[in-house]
Amino acid sequence: MTDSRSILKSLKDTGHRITQSRKLVVEALCGSKVPLAVLDILAQLKRRRSAVNKTTVYRELEFLNKEKIIREIDLLEGKKRYEVIHSAAHHHHAVCVKCQMIQCVEMENDLFELEQRLSDRHRFKVTSHSLEFFGLCKDCQ
């Protein structure tokens, strides 16, 4: 639950327009505990009676991703999800293969060691990674 106002302010400060659609999409993403897909965002805005066009949502997500406000998450569903990058804790996701529940998992040390090894052995400079877990949540076991 990152504060949407601070995000909008920083966008304004870097010379970007704050349109109604931009505001709504950012608020939707900030208000969610789990990564949202395009259709999730569209449905949520529709429910709030502030519909935004599908194309606009796609373009907005592309913009926010480029600005490093959000990042792309792929949970092997055949569609992309997005979540706000909150400066605090870097985290990953655990997806229940039975009930589809998505749980965020914070991790401290994380993959630093593995990435270091990649750099040493293969001269590959890692800029990002994706790590998702699949299995059974406590209710579905």
Added chain:
Amino acid sequence: MTDSRSILKSLKDTGHRITQSRKLVVEALCGSKVPLAVLDILAQLKRRRSAVNKTTVYRELEFLNKEKIIREIDLLEGKKRYEVIHSAAHHHHAVCVKCQMIQCVEMENDLFELEQRLSDRHRFKVTSHSLEFFGLCKDCQ
């Protein structure tokens, strides 16, 4: 480069038919160092003048995935890739965001510790994970 014959034999032993298409798809997957997408497989078979229908390839991959012969890889491309699960080394992939090169990366200890933590803290039973690295390969840096 797993041996396609041993895979086909084990499929036969478990009562599955060895059709021409099945043989060709398994061979294509076994012959590749990187995970293949459906279109890669189709193109390769076409080049070898042994075309198989697109639908058949999709269905065959679904089958092989269910049989745990191959597994699904998602490199954030908007399509799925598949690779043979070879019993030896569990590995991940490093994708160059500039030249799209895909490199396999073997990892020993791997994520055992992280998965253990997930189980302890969240009672989540991990059955699989996906871990991919994105960045710049040694030629593109």
Added chain:
DNA sequence: CTCCATGCAAACACTTTGCATCAAG
């Protein structure tokens, strides 16, 4: 007033489904 942002429709890419036919064992 000037651009960037928006909506709509159409195009695209990837994947799935229904159904009649085929072929492995």
Added chain:
DNA sequence: CTTGATGCAAAGTGTTTGCATGGAG
């Protein structure tokens, strides 16, 4: 023979593009 595998066409889903219009600053 019998049942699972195949091909084709059509439909489904998620995403992108072209173009004319609209609105933020």
